[in-house]
Amino acid sequence: MKSFSNTYIFIFSAVMVILVATLLSFVAMKLKPIQDNNIKIEKMQNILNSVHINSTKKDAEDLFKKYVKDSYVINIYGQKLSDEKALEIDLKKEVAKIEEVKLLRKQLTDTTTSPFRDFMSKMVRFEETNKGQVDHDINDISQTRHLPVYIVEKEGKTYYVFPMQGKGLWGPIWGFISVEDDLNTVYGAVFDHKSETPGLGAEISQDFFEQMFRGKLLFQDKLFKSISVVKGGAAPDDVYGVDAISGGTITSKGVEAMIYDCLVDYTNFFENQRN
Amino acid sequence: MSDREPLFSSKNLKLLKDPLGADNPITVQVLGICSALAVTVKLEPSIVMALSVTIVLAASNVVISLMRHYIPPRIRIIVQLTVIATMVILVDQFLKAYAYDVSKQLSVFVGLIITNCIIMGRLEAFALGNKPWPSFLDGIGNGAGYGIILIIVAFFRELLGSGTIFGFPLFEKIGLYKIGYENNGLMILPPMALITVGIIIWVQRSRNKDLIETH
Numbered sequence: 408m409k410s411f412s413n414t415y416i417f418i419f420s421a422v423m424v425i426l427v428a429t430l431l432s433f434v435a436m437k438l439k440p441i442q443d444n445n446i447k448i449e450k451m452q453n454i455l456n457s458v459h460i461n462s463t464k465k466d467a468e469d470l471f472k473k474y475v476k477d478s479y480v481i482n483i484y485g486q487k488l489s490d491e492k493a494l495e496i497d498l499k500k501e502v503a504k505i506e507e508v509k510l511l512r513k514q515l516t517d518t519t520t521s522p523f524r525d526f527m528s529k530m531v532r533f534e535e536t537n538k539g540q541v542d543h544d545i546n547d548i549s550q551t552r553h554l555p556v557y558i559v560e561k562e563g564k565t566y567y568v569f570p571m572q573g574k575g576l577w578g579p580i581w582g583f584i585s586v587e588d589d590l591n592t593v594y595g596a597v598f599d600h601k602s603e604t605p606g607l608g609a610e611i612s613q614d615f616f617e618q619m620f621r622g623k624l625l626f627q628d629k630l631f632k633s634i635s636v637v638k639g640g641a642a643p644d645d646v647y648g649v650d651a652i653s654g655g656t657i658t659s660k661g662v663e664a665m666i667y668d669c670l671v672d673y674t675n676f677f678e679n680q681r682n
Numbered sequence: 683m684s685d686r687e688p689l690f691s692s693k694n695l696k697l698l699k700d701p702l703g704a705d706n707p708i709t710v711q712v713l714g715i716c717s718a719l720a721v722t723v724k725l726e727p728s729i730v731m732a733l734s735v736t737i738v739l740a741a742s743n744v745v746i747s748l749m750r751h752y753i754p755p756r757i758r759i760i761v762q763l764t765v766i767a768t769m770v771i772l773v774d775q776f777l778k779a780y781a782y783d784v785s786k787q788l789s790v791f792v793g794l795i796i797t798n799c800i801i802m803g804r805l806e807a808f809a810l811g812n813k814p815w816p817s818f819l820d821g822i823g824n825g826a827g828y829g830i831i832l833i834i835v836a837f838f839r840e841l842l843g844s845g846t847i848f849g850f851p852l853f854e855k856i857g858l859y860k861i862g863y864e865n866n867g868l869m870i871l872p873p874m875a876l877i878t879v880g881i882i883i884w885v886q887r888s889r890n891k892d893l894i895e896t897h
Binding site: 411415419420423424427430431434438441445446606 | 752753754755756757760761764768771772775776778779780782843844867870871
């Protein structure tokens with residue numbers, strides 16, 4: 408075997424790495440617009456799907472333009488934020504805000520619920536939780552929420568579509584839910600997931616699961632109640648519950664939490680629209 | 683290279699054919715099992731995975747073979763990894779751009795081609811000591827050998843687990859469910875892939891006695 412000097416080895420590695428880096432960044436830059444477009448079209452297809460409009464990759468953009476009359480971003484008070492675009496909101500960041508608020512809320516309740524937790528939290532945290540400060544933090548985070556709304560007009564009727572994102576068993580789950588113009592009755596829902604178990608949790612993206620959401624109600628006496636995913640099957644006349652996936656309990660619970668967490672911040676919007 | 687040896691000489695053809703049967707990377711060399719278990723729930727992702735591995739393997743084989751006189755032996759593994767990783771990232775980026783649905787299904791497994799033992803094994807064992815053309819054939823052959831097993835396993839897992847072929851509901855169309863048949867949920871889970879591969883190994887070795895280890 409030939410022997411190579413150290414200098415040769417260093418130059419060889421340096422040249423190789425620079426070449427590879429140049430090639431890869433060039434390709435990534437060239438393909439980025441196409442990849443982003445794929446993601447955008449998938450989003451459009453999901454939105455159309457949630458109002459029961461079937462689309463293919465090719466006509467998704469045209470159908471989206473035809474049916475989606477308006478889309479905007481609102482804050483938790485239901486006011487429009489004029490300089491944001493609904494399709495460009497990064498739901499991952501929004502979910503992070505939801506999680507942060509949840510964590511802070513837990514802090515508030517944790518110290519008062521059980522003596523054991525009280526004891527533990529004192530051991531771990533030296534400072535007492537300052538309720539005023541936590542409330543202030545929660546408020547601060549909630550202020551920065553960006554909530555996209557899509558308004559679809561189909562066959563003379565108006566539907567509102569809201570995006571959702573949450574956690575399944577193995578990874579993120581997400582979806583869109585459409586609501587009729589009474590802002591209470593669910594018209595349709597689509598779900599998708601990154602890596603749920605095939606045949607079990609992954610069934611949430613199947614028609615039979617999505618179909619169950621049609622006609623369910625979100626509000627009870629003007630209070631936000633959301634839809635629960637009931638293990639063992641919801642009662643036939645339960646307008647606030649759907650059947651869970653057997654063998655996919657954690658994914659089902661994830662769907663339930665996702666619907667609640669993502670829609671509860673729209674409560675003000677729902678109320679404003681109704682009046 | 684063609685002056686001395688025709689492009690598809692018997693020696694070169696052997697490189698292409700052997701990995702399909704007697705020297706199959708999965709059933710005989712038992713390499714690349716991990717991805718064979720993970721992506722074979724459905725036929726479509728299996729075929730894309732097989733194609734991706736074949737392309738990565740053939741391309742890396744050629745590149746390494748072209749560089750074989752210039753690669754310092756002391757850092758050859760790093761060089762091989764860099765070449766493989768580059769190819770895999772390229773394939774991944776192209777899939778994301780032009781076969782978005784499939785790339786979503788394959789998710790992390792495209793990235794994990796880097797760790798597929800078949801590729802590193804062929805680079806080390808073959809491409810480092812052979813000319814580009816035979817290396818290319820070796821890559822195609824081993825990729826195809828890997829792919830064939832993937833497709834066989836995926837065929838049975840999709841048919842018995844979901845009752846479909848390429849997403850076409852075969853069992854429903856011929857009315858199997860009406861007479862009380864039910865899909866076997868276990869086929870969808872990874873253990874059955876391992877058992878299916880085991881059955882293929884068994885069938886292959888009972889037909890080809892040379893493959894049976896004596897010790």
